[in-house]
Amino acid sequence: MIPLVCPSANLQGLAEELASNLRIKAIISNQPTDQPYLYLSEAGLSFFHPEARSKNKFQIDFNSGSTGWRVKRANHEKLIKKALGKSDRPLNILDCTAGMLQDTLLFLSLGHKVTALEQSKILFYLLQDALRRRDDQSIFEKLDLIHTNACSYAAQAKNFDVVYFDPMYPLTKKNALTSGKLDYISKILEIESINNDSLEDFEQLQLIPAKKIVVKRSIKAEPFSTQINYQVAGKTTRFDVYI
Numbered sequence: 001m002i003p004l005v006c007p008s009a010n011l012q013g014l015a016e017e018l019a020s021n022l023r024i025k026a027i028i029s030n031q032p033t034d035q036p037y038l039y040l041s042e043a044g045l046s047f048f049h050p051e052a053r054s055k056n057k058f059q060i061d062f063n064s065g066s067t068g069w070r071v072k073r074a075n076h077e078k079l080i081k082k083a084l085g086k087s088d089r090p091l092n093i094l095d096c097t098a099g100m101l102q103d104t105l106l107f108l109s110l111g112h113k114v115t116a117l118e119q120s121k122i123l124f125y126l127l128q129d130a131l132r133r134r135d136d137q138s139i140f141e142k143l144d145l146i147h148t149n150a151c152s153y154a155a156q157a158k159n160f161d162v163v164y165f166d167p168m169y170p171l172t173k174k175n176a177l178t179s180g181k182l183d184y185i186s187k188i189l190e191i192e193s194i195n196n197d198s199l200e201d202f203e204q205l206q207l208i209p210a211k212k213i214v215v216k217r218s219i220k221a222e223p224f225s226t227q228i229n230y231q232v233a234g235k236t237t238r239f240d241v242y243i
């Protein structure tokens with residue numbers, strides 16, 4: 001596993017606690033290293049990988065994105081709304097693939113309650129750090145973020161209206177180029193030796209009692225099952241709905 005580098009002696013206690021939770025080594029130093037590492041400074045927790053496409057450290061930020069992501073993602077929001085369907089009360093959603101919580105943020109902004117699951121410990125701590133730094137906490141009041149694999153959680157999952165599943169797409173040259181952030185996530189999963197079989201995961205998640213499963217797929221991908229009820233398609237992405 002990678003080390004946690006912290007340049008500030010003031011943060012030594014915090015760095016050591018975090019490193020111990022992650023079962024990694026804390027290095028209190030401001031010497032640059034050319035290996036992948038987590039980085040804790042006054043600005044929060046971030047991740048660096050020398051072979052990532054982006055030369056910047058990867059940090060999740062819910063402050064600057066708070067207005068931007070909704071404007072940019074208006075079309076995405078329309079599709080997700082359609083996939084969720086009409087409801088006159090807030091839904092209880094299980095987001096099995098938290099990632100950077102972008103889709104969860106949409107669900108929350110629509111007034112729903114979300115339990116979001118993330119299997120990667122590194123990503124989970126990056127998310128927790130971003131949540132801690134968020135100025136306005138109100139949107140996260142109805143969020144429960146849990147570090148676990150969704151298939152392990154499935155047996156205890158109860159009372160959800162919607163199970164949402166957005167697995168990693170296989171990284172092709174094209175989509176790797178379009179998203180530096182997904183490139184970082186796949187590097188994190190590689191470091192943690194996490195390798196999902198999305199179809200197997202889907203089959204497990206289908207056993208969760210819920211009114212519907214919504215699966216996000218690339219427009220060109222085959223649905224996971226022939227039992228699909230309907231699709232909501234955009235230009236590059238599609239939502240497959242199973243009732």
Ligand SMILES: C[S@@+](CC[C@H](N)C(=O)[O-])C[C@H]1O[C@@H](n2cnc3c(N)ncnc32)[C@H](O)[C@@H]1O
Nearest residue numbers: 097098099100101102103118119149150166167
């Ligand atoms: C494509 S990203 C999801 C992006 C997310 N929907 C968003 O809007 O930011 C996939 C994420 O789901 C996580 N993931 C994939 N399969 C999972 C599983 N079975 N259990 C928990 N997390 C999973 C991956 O670790 C990765 O962070």
